[in-house]
Amino acid sequence: MPIIKWEENFSVGVKEIDDQHKRIIEILNRIYKMISDNQIENSAVEQILKDLHEYADTHFSTEEIYFREFDYDKADSHIEAHDDYRRRVEEFRVKNKAGLAKETLYELSDFMNGWWVWHINNTDKEYTECFHRHGLY
Amino acid sequence: MRGKKVVRDNFNSQRIFVFWLKIAALIFGIVVALVGVLALIGWQFNITRLQAVDIGFAPMNPLAAIEFILCGLAVCAASFTLSAVARRFSFFLGFLVIVLAALKLLDIFGINIPVDQIFFADKLGNFTPPSRMPPIAAINFILIGLAVLLLDLKYRGRSVTQYLVLTVGSFSLFMVLAYMLGSSFRTLAIFFSPLALHGAINFMLLALAILFLRPDIGLTALFLSRSGGGLIARRLVPLTLILPILLALAGNCLANAGYFDFQLGFALVLAANIVIFEFINIRFSLTVERLDAEREKILQTVSRAKSLDDALLESIGEGIVATDRQGVVILFNWEAEKMFGIKSEQAIGKSIFKLWAIYDKDGKTLAKKDRPVQISLITGKKITSSVSNPYYYAAGDHKIPVAITVTPVVHNGAIAGVIDAFRDISREVEIDQAKSEFVSFASHQLRTPTTAISWQLEMFLEKYAGKLDAEQRAVIEEIYRSNRQVSDLITDFLNVSKIEYGLAPVQSAPVSVVPIIEEILGEQFRAQIEKKKIAIEKLFARGVCAINVDAGLYKLIVDNLISNAIKYTPENGKIAVELKNYQAGETVGNRKLPQSGCVLTVADTGYGIPGDEQDKIFTKFYRTDFAKSKNIPGTGLGLYMVKLFVKKMGGEIWFESEENNGAKFFVLF
Numbered sequence: 001m002p003i004i005k006w007e008e009n010f011s012v013g014v015k016e017i018d019d020q021h022k023r024i025i026e027i028l029n030r031i032y033k034m035i036s037d038n039q040i041e042n043s044a045v046e047q048i049l050k051d052l053h054e055y056a057d058t059h060f061s062t063e064e065i066y067f068r069e070f071d072y073d074k075a076d077s078h079i080e081a082h083d084d085y086r087r088r089v090e091e092f093r094v095k096n097k098a099g100l101a102k103e104t105l106y107e108l109s110d111f112m113n114g115w116w117v118w119h120i121n122n123t124d125k126e127y128t129e130c131f132h133r134h135g136l137y
Numbered sequence: 138m139r140g141k142k143v144v145r146d147n148f149n150s151q152r153i154f155v156f157w158l159k160i161a162a163l164i165f166g167i168v169v170a171l172v173g174v175l176a177l178i179g180w181q182f183n184i185t186r187l188q189a190v191d192i193g194f195a196p197m198n199p200l201a202a203i204e205f206i207l208c209g210l211a212v213c214a215a216s217f218t219l220s221a222v223a224r225r226f227s228f229f230l231g232f233l234v235i236v237l238a239a240l241k242l243l244d245i246f247g248i249n250i251p252v253d254q255i256f257f258a259d260k261l262g263n264f265t266p267p268s269r270m271p272p273i274a275a276i277n278f279i280l281i282g283l284a285v286l287l288l289d290l291k292y293r294g295r296s297v298t299q300y301l302v303l304t305v306g307s308f309s310l311f312m313v314l315a316y317m318l319g320s321s322f323r324t325l326a327i328f329f330s331p332l333a334l335h336g337a338i339n340f341m342l343l344a345l346a347i348l349f350l351r352p353d354i355g356l357t358a359l360f361l362s363r364s365g366g367g368l369i370a371r372r373l374v375p376l377t378l379i380l381p382i383l384l385a386l387a388g389n390c391l392a393n394a395g396y397f398d399f400q401l402g403f404a405l406v407l408a409a410n411i412v413i414f415e416f417i418n419i420r421f422s423l424t425v426e427r428l429d430a431e432r433e434k435i436l437q438t439v440s441r442a443k444s445l446d447d448a449l450l451e452s453i454g455e456g457i458v459a460t461d462r463q464g465v466v467i468l469f470n471w472e473a474e475k476m477f478g479i480k481s482e483q484a485i486g487k488s489i490f491k492l493w494a495i496y497d498k499d500g501k502t503l504a505k506k507d508r509p510v511q512i513s514l515i516t517g518k519k520i521t522s523s524v525s526n527p528y529y530y531a532a533g534d535h536k537i538p539v540a541i542t543v544t545p546v547v548h549n550g551a552i553a554g555v556i557d558a559f560r561d562i563s564r565e566v567e568i569d570q571a572k573s574e575f576v577s578f579a580s581h582q583l584r585t586p587t588t589a590i591s592w593q594l595e596m597f598l599e600k601y602a603g604k605l606d607a608e609q610r611a612v613i614e615e616i617y618r619s620n621r622q623v624s625d626l627i628t629d630f631l632n633v634s635k636i637e638y639g640l641a642p643v644q645s646a647p648v649s650v651v652p653i654i655e656e657i658l659g660e661q662f663r664a665q666i667e668k669k670k671i672a673i674e675k676l677f678a679r680g681v682c683a684i685n686v687d688a689g690l691y692k693l694i695v696d697n698l699i700s701n702a703i704k705y706t707p708e709n710g711k712i713a714v715e716l717k718n719y720q721a722g723e724t725v726g727n728r729k730l731p732q733s734g735c736v737l738t739v740a741d742t743g744y745g746i747p748g749d750e751q752d753k754i755f756t757k758f759y760r761t762d763f764a765k766s767k768n769i770p771g772t773g774l775g776l777y778m779v780k781l782f783v784k785k786m787g788g789e790i791w792f793e794s795e796e797n798n799g800a801k802f803f804v805l806f
Contacts, residue, residue, distance in 0.1 A: 003588075003589055003592055003593065004592050004593065004596050007596070007600050009600060010599070010600075028592075032588055032589070032592065035581070035584055035585055035588050036585045036588075036589075038577070038581040038585075084660070087660065088660070091656075095689065098644075098688075098689055099641070100641070100689060102577075102580065102631065103628065103631060103632065106580075106584060106624070106627070106628050106631070107628065109584075109588045109591075109592075110591070110621070110624055110628075113591070113592045113595050113596075114591075114595050117595045117596060117599050118595075118599070120599075121599040121602065
């Protein structure tokens with residue numbers, strides 16, 4: 001059973017993006033499952049970091065394309081938040097490569113959920129009005 | 138240094154001696170050949186002194202004269218040891234000498250080939266009896282020829298040629314003495330027909346020359362050696378050679394002068410000889426007895442030392458196996474016997490590589506070239522393994538984890554073998570595994586619920602954002618913060634345990650530390666720094682590039698020091714982070730640096746550390762009264778961990794602080 005699930009009030013009002021957020025939450029649940037099963041190996045942690053990096057990139061690109069298309073006024077600060085995320089993921093990958101799978105995963109769990117939940121409910125929700133204005137639901 | 142120099146000087150002087158002996162051999166060869174030439178001149182111009190030295194003496198047959206010229210040249214050629222051509226030339230001459238002498242010798246067997254009557258045939262009859270080459274001369278020439286051919290042949294480590302030329306010398310000595318004692322050579326045996334006097338002397342010179350040609354082997358080497366044997370030889374040989382001759386000459390003179398008859402003179406000489414030889418014999422025996430007694434004493438000392446060594450080896454709780462440089466076992470102690478179930482008698486003489494297999498910690502069998510003994514035999518390096526990285530020895534199916542120390546035995550600069558000392562560390566490996574499992578289990582058991590609580594609270598706070606009143610929200614946030622503190626504690630505990638128990642290796646490498654500090658100040662703590670409006674001062678001296686540390690651990694050190702500085706500095710305070718190289722002896726903080734290195738300083742304008750707490754802040758789980766009273770979050774592991782990591786990487790950490798006047802932490806690497 002997943003530890004966290006996507007809630008209706010997390011919706012940013014755009015179906016395509018909500019669906020992507022649901023995928024992200026699935027990946028986060030995999031992190032928790034690894035901790036609770038105590039199945040922590042470098043290769044598995046590397047895989048989850050790869051997914052967090054690649055899927056987040058797809059998702060960020062989707063958002064950033066709309067920012068440019070709709071000339072979103074808070075695009076810069078939003079993209080900066082995305083870049084911060086990319087840097088953190090890269091740091092975790094370096095740490096995991098040094099053989100510290102368990103420490104990496106624990107720190108990852110301290111960071112990831114909080115970051116996404118806050119990002120979705122605060123930063124992302126700010127563009128709902130702009131996207132709706134341009135007819136994107 | 139002194140000892141080495143003396144040895145080299147001796148070696149040099151010996152080499153010079155060898156050189157001069159070879160020169161002497163060359164000169165003797167020339168003299169022998171010249172005597173042959175002079176004899177031939179004597180035959181040509183009928184000069185009796187050149188043919189026979191004195192009237193009534195036996196003349197040197199012209200064939201013998203030619204043979205002496207050949208022998209002389211052969212010895213000269215052989216003295217040029219480095220030239221292959223000269224060596225081949227001496228072979229050829231030696232061979233020729235043998236053939237000519239052998240043809241002459243055949244007449245003993247009734248085959249008469251008159252090779253000694255070819256030259257100056259018409260003049261040979263001028264002497265009575267007519268000049269012929271005597272059989273003893275032919276035999277001597279064959280022996281000298283053989284000696285030239287077999288100059289380097291050894292049998293059971295002894296030089297063959299030296300015994301051949303000693304025979305020649307003995308025959309010739311006999312003839313020279315006969316001349317000295319005035320023998321008329323009246324004999325019925327053809328074997329004793331006389332050599333010419335200068336011929337006999339020539340043979341003695343040839344014998345000496347051949348002994349001198351190889352001064353580094355056999356009898357000559359013994360004569361020159363610094364050993365007791367050499368000393369005895371040097372003292373006895375001249376004595377036993379000269380004394381009998383002098384006695385014989387004296388007896389002969391007295392008999393000739395008519396003091397007594399010849400038989401009485403002979404008896405006197407014989408008696409004197411016996412007395413002298415017995416005296417020498419007794420001296421020699423006493424010397425040998427004394428040497429024997431000394432040897433016995435040394436043997437006893439050695440045997441006592443060996444008993445002590447044996448007892449020592451047996452009482453050591455480690456398996457000890459010594460091998461020679463091929464890896465063949467020469468010593469196998471009791472502990473090794475016990476561990477492998479092999480008796481020492483079975484193991485000794487066998488290759489160590491066949492007695493047992495070695496596995497690495499992943500269970501892979503090591504090939505011979507990767508085995509510590511082989512590596513040590515080839516490189517001459519000492520090889521050790523640790524509890525955390527053991528080898529496994531197995532004589533059968535049962536694998537035993539061992540900590541090993543393989544030490545090469547170096548003798549005279551060459552690797553003579555190795556000593557493989559090993560200890561069964563099954564128990565340590567078990568404990569190590571238990572520790573590792575405990576850390577893993579504890580962190581898992583604690584981490585799963587804290588993560589679940591943390592995540593669900595994060596979801597809860599966002600889901601009901603706006604629906605919670607301030608009081609509700611404060612309670613939830615307090616639960617959340619406390620839970621995060623438990624998570625931090627587990628992470629710190631995991632980090633500390635790994636280093637304390639040696640579960641993770643410290644991998645030091647040159648690390649560029651400025652980016653690490655920049656990142657911590659930037660990304661990690663930016664929000665907290667901005668929230669408390671703390672000013673950050675960065676002082677990174679030029680030239681601080683890389684220091685030798687484990688990057689992960691250094692990051693945790695900086696992370697903890699800066700996190701503490703932020704926690705204990707009130708709003709609008711200042712934190713200065715400095716990185717600078719210092720020389721040994723310079724004073725930083727209140728300390729004189731024991732070594733040169735890079736010092737990281739983290740200084741804050743915070744509450745400081747009260748004097749009575751200053752000696753406790755690096756203690757495990759210690760929290761200052763101030764932190765407890767102000768409810769500043771912390772696990773009590775931070776500074777303990779920092780000090781542990783600094784020590785582990787060979788660095789130093791210290792601080793200076795006054796209450797309410799900030800704190801400065803210094804870390805030297």
